[in-house]
Each structure stands twice: as structure tokens, then as C-alpha cells.
Amino acid sequence: MTAFSLNPEQIAWCAELRTLADERLRPLAEKGEPGRVNRPLVEALGELGLLGPLFAGEGSGTGPASRTPHVASGALGLCLLRESLAHACTEAETALALQGLGAHPVAAFGSPRQREQWLAPARAGRAVAAFALSEPGAGSDAAALALSAAPDGASSWRLTGEKCWISNAPEADFYTVFARTTPGAGARGVTAFLVPADRAGLTGTPLDMLSPHPIGALAFDGVTVTGEDVLGEPDRGFRVAMTTLNRFRPSVGAFAVGMAAAALDATLAHTARRDAFGGKLKDLQAVAHQVAEMATRTEAARLMVYAAAAAYDRGEPDIAQRAAMAKLLATETAQYVVDAAVQLHGARALQRGHLLEHLYREVRAPRIYEGASEVQRSIIAKELYAGPSG
Template sequence: MPSTTGFDPEILGLPFYGDEHRRLAQQINTWCESYGELWQTVRRTDPDEAGRRLVQLLGDEGWLMSLDPTTGPHDLPSDTRALCLARETLAYTEDLADFAYSIQSLAATPIIRYGDEDQKKTYLPGMADGSIIGAFAVSELEAGSEVSAVGLSARRFHDGGYVLDGRKAWIANATIADLIVVIARTGDGPGPLGLTAFLVPVDTPGVRVSERLNAIAPRSFGHLSFEHCHVPAEAVLGRPGQGLVIALDLLERFRMTVGAAAVGFARRAADAALVHTRDRDAYGGKLFDLQLVKSSLADIQIRLNAASLLVARAAWECDRGDRGFAKHSNIAKVYATEAAQNVVDASVQLFGAAGLVEGSITERLYRQIRSLRIYEGASDVLRISIAETLDMRRGTHGG
């Protein structure tokens, strides 16, 4: 019988994980199964309303408690492997649940890593209990994936604060966020050295949603505008000129988690395809009996196993403090998202016309998986980054 969990117990049994990670996976999987009716409801709900409801639920149920380290120690792990396992299981269960969890974690992490004590006390308790919804704003229409090309300006004001002017594009949670982590250009250094991170509450005068966007997989999504937006000096996250470091550190840590979510989507598609082919009558037997179908299912399993291992390795490297984890995070993100796209597409093919019907599991997954090849660094851009890590001295001796 196919798996009914959002993770692979055999992968989880490898030395990459500890008993605490195995407990986490079991607990969040049980929790996801207990809210079956809710997942049906949120799919029919306005994305903004669903987003608010899910962040609050995740906070109420304790799944965001690691976002406020002062409440520790926690019974469950709060490292990168835990984040990946949570995303994998939530994505297997419901796309919007994974989205709510991941963006809240994405917005809180730079505060955890770079915030001062006052910033942590002001924002992290609310982000952990779901009463403060976060967003991370780095992308711009003109900059795309090039963080160093950010153009939103932050000019020093006479009181020591800053005035932000410009726009941010394609921001997750833009339409429901209470707090935005903004990367802006302060000019403290040339090019990439001139960026600074700011914590900007959405009720700050001058901040507004300039456009709500309808993505192929519905969720809170939009463009933001900053017009003569004045923030105090205390809004600076980290140090002036440290914005690029903060942005890259965050993206490198979260790319592998995007890969984990992709594995969750792919595993759900694989399980659905296996059930369908075993139950579907075809050519005097079952669809599963056809050799081409078995070959397709075998390829799905190969991709799933490879993607799971790459994500596990990247998260393990990050948690053990390996400075080269970014390369493994990029590799895991590229392979897992590309492989998941192939797995979902193959599953649609195995379902045939039934897999194209609006609202069917394969139709939903087909829309949901596509964005992951772009989030936190498009596959093509990351391939360039991976290539730049190659040791050019290898293979120079010839044969």
C-alpha cells in the first residue's frame, strides 16, 4: 500500500535525523490528519482570509513556537531539518498550510538571527503565537532575482531615521502582513554593499499594497509601495550596509526548505498515482499491470528518493554549521523542485483526463508545484551559482 504520511519513514531513519526529528514528523503528520475538514474549507476560502486563519491556527497549536527562542526549551527540535520536515508534511497535506508556515518562518528568521533584544521582544512573541503576520520584501520589478540590484531607496532623515521610497514586487503575504522585513538601498557602500534591512510595520504611513496579484495557486500575494515612508533608526535590522548579507543568508537557509515542500507535493502526487493505477481497470487487468505504467512509477520513486536525500543532506550540513551548506541548499532546491514538477506531470499523465479536472488532487498539485521552481531563486539562476562553486583544479591531469 502507498504511504499515507507526508514523509518517507525510511529516509527519516537515516543518520541525517535524530529521534527528536522522527517524533516531530509523526506529531505534525498526526496533526495534519486531524484537520481534514479544515483543508477542504480553506481551499474554498478567499486566500487572505485563509492565510490569516492558518497563521493563527499554527500559532495557537504551537507549531510556530520556535520563532520565539525565549520561550524555550521546546519539546521538539527547531533546527533546519525540523523546518524541512514540517514543510514537507504540510505541503503533502495542504498547500496553503505550508505557505502560511513557510512565510511566517521566513519573515521571523532574520529577526531571530540579526535582531537586537528590543526587536526580538517586540515582534517574535506575536509571530510565534500567530498574532503578528510577517512578510519578507526583497524582490522588485526591475531587480528580479538579483538582490544586489535592489533599488528601493532609504534616505537618512534629520532625526536619525530613514525615509523609504520605492516598490517591492511579488511579495508573499503582502495583503495580510502586519510586519515587513524590507531590503532597501541606503548607499552605505557601492552596489551590493549599499543595502540595509528594515523592520516596517504595515501601519507605518506611506506603506500600501499597490496591487493584489492572482497567482496560478491562490494565496496572499501582491506588490507593495513605499511613499515617503518614515521609519526610526531603531527599525534597522542588524547594521546599516548589512542588508545583502541578511538577505543572502536567509535565502540560502530557506532554499532547501522549498525543496522539502516540493518533495511533499511530489509524494502526494505519487501516492495518488499509485492508488489510481492499482484501482483502475484497463486492458483486461489493472492500469498498474502495464509495463509503461510501472516504468513511470519507478521513475517517480527514483526522483522522490534522490530529492529527499539531497534535502536531508543540505539541512544536515546547515545544522552542523558547515560553511559550505549554501551550495548543498542550492543543489537540493534545484533538483527537488525540478524533479517534483516531473513527478506531478507524470501523475497527471497516469490519471489521464481525470487528472485535468478542476479541483482534483492532480490539478491542484499541477498549479501549486510550478511556483517552487521560482521562489527563493529560480532554477536557472541557481545553476549559475552552483557552477561557480566548482573546483576548477579537478580533472586537470587528463587520462
């Protein structure tokens, strides 16, 4: 298998995932309340074995991931999983991704006690996880975070401050929280903590956002954490954050590709059957050329995502640059494709409940979260100038 083609087993797995998402996960998603954690959906992802690859590179349960662990493993497997789910059910894809972001630091940096307590329930979908990095004054500039972790004895701290735009907040069961343990030290003074949701002094409020997935703000009023709550090492939390984001960044592009592909498929079907100006809409050269452009850009984004994921799995040295390029191209492409699809469908696409109305709301956020497009361009430029000829 190269980075630019999938083998028959991978193609079959993706088809199975799309069917599974359409038949098993979409009904659960439709019963959920927008802006709230859909626990039956998260549990179904766990029962089907789809959450296992997020943490250990292998499936769990009796679902398709457990039957084909070698296909589901690694960054490429995660990309295929996210793209396939997004094509049929964006809510299922988002629930899966949020669970991965919140719990991956526990899998990668957690102590045996932390892993034993939280990882199995998270993999099974019984415990909802959240990744708490962003703050009102520290979004793209994550090193500027100000949530204070003031020393409280020899090996404990008190967390004071806010987190904002945290997916799955305030309903998650536990949070990976990044706080400043050394003032004035930038990225080198941040520590990652595993904070259970029932910890005294931790409260949260939901936020009403354009995208329908759950997102909220957290307030920390002297929340006590100890050395047993640290993920990794004190003052090394920025590494925990970046390792997690680098793991998932290429697959954000896969989510975007899945949405673009869904919009493209809907457009092909609509333009082939829609009567206009004495023929079908697809017979108009302007329409046909627009659809060709949508398809070409979607395929280019897909290939870049696959290549970045394959490079990650091989441990190549330019992962940061390739992951940033993949996320940038794929999310910007998805925005273009969904917008073009809406234009070709006309007013019907803006009716509440239409697939494209849903995708139009969903597609905007990926250009911001896990590093906005402008941040991705900065990463790419930095890596380019740091190269042999930089």
C-alpha cells in the same frame, strides 16, 4: 542519526504532523479564500507550536513541536516539518514558510525592542509577517534592488519605490524590507528595515497569481524609518537577506518533496485500482516503469534535502552549494513527478478541486522563488570553481 536515515522518533513525529495537517489544518485551509491571508490557519499553526521552530529552534505552545523540541529543531527539523505539512496540506505549509521568511530576520538580527514587540506575536500566529525583497526590476538579481532609502536627518530615512511579488502582501502586519541606503554600492549598500504595515505612506495591492497563496505589490511613498527600525546594521542588509534565504533554501526542497510524495501516493492508489485494457493500469509495463521513476527521483531529492539540512546543522563550510543543489533537484523533481501524475490520471486530474490540479498549480512557483533554478545552478558552479581545484 545520519543524513540518510531518520530515527523512529522522527518518523513518528512526521506521521503525527501529517495526521495533524489532514485533520486540524486542512479544514481551516478549505475555509480560506484563495489569494488572501488565512489568519485562522496561521493562528492554528501558532497554537500547535509549529511556528516556534522557525525562529528559535524550539517549539512553543502545547502542540507536537513543544513535546518534541529536539526533533523539531534545526534545519533538518524544519525540513521534516515542511515536508510533512506539504504532503497533507500545502496551504498550511505555505503559511508556515511565509511566516518564517518574514519574521526570521527579526529573530536573527532584531534589537531587543523589535524582538519583544514582534517576535512573540509572530510565533503565536497573531501577527502576520512578510519578506519584502523582490522588485519589478530586481528579482533573481537581488543586489540590483532600487527601493530608495534617502537620508532624512541624522538617523532616519525615507523609503520611496516599489516591491513586487511579496508573499502575504498587502495583508501582513509587518514587513522585513530591503532598501538601498548607498547608491551604486551593489549588495554592500542595502539596509534591512522592520516596517509595520500601518506606517504612513505604505500601501499595497494584491496580485492574481497561478498559485493560490497570498501575494501582492507594495508602494512606498516617502515612508519614514529610523535607526530603531534597522535590522542588523546599515548597509549590511544583504547579509540579513542571504542568511534568511540560506536558512530556508533546503526546506523549500522539503516542501517540493512533500508535494511529490503526495502526487506519487495518489498515483499508486489510482493505477492500482483503475481498470484498463483488460487489467489494472499498474499492470502496463509503461505505467509501472513511470511510477518507479517517479518514486526513485522523489527519494533521491528527499535524501539530498536531508543531507543539506544536516550539513547546515553541523555548520559545514559548503552550505551554499549543498542548499542550492537540494533546492534545484527537489523543485525540478517535484515538477516532473506532479506532471507525470497528472498524465497517468488523465483528464480527471485537471478538474478543479482535484488534488493533482491543486498540486499542478502549486508546484510551479518553487522553481522561481527564493532563487530560480538558473540562479541555483550559478551558485553551484561558482562554489565548485571556488574550491581547492577551481
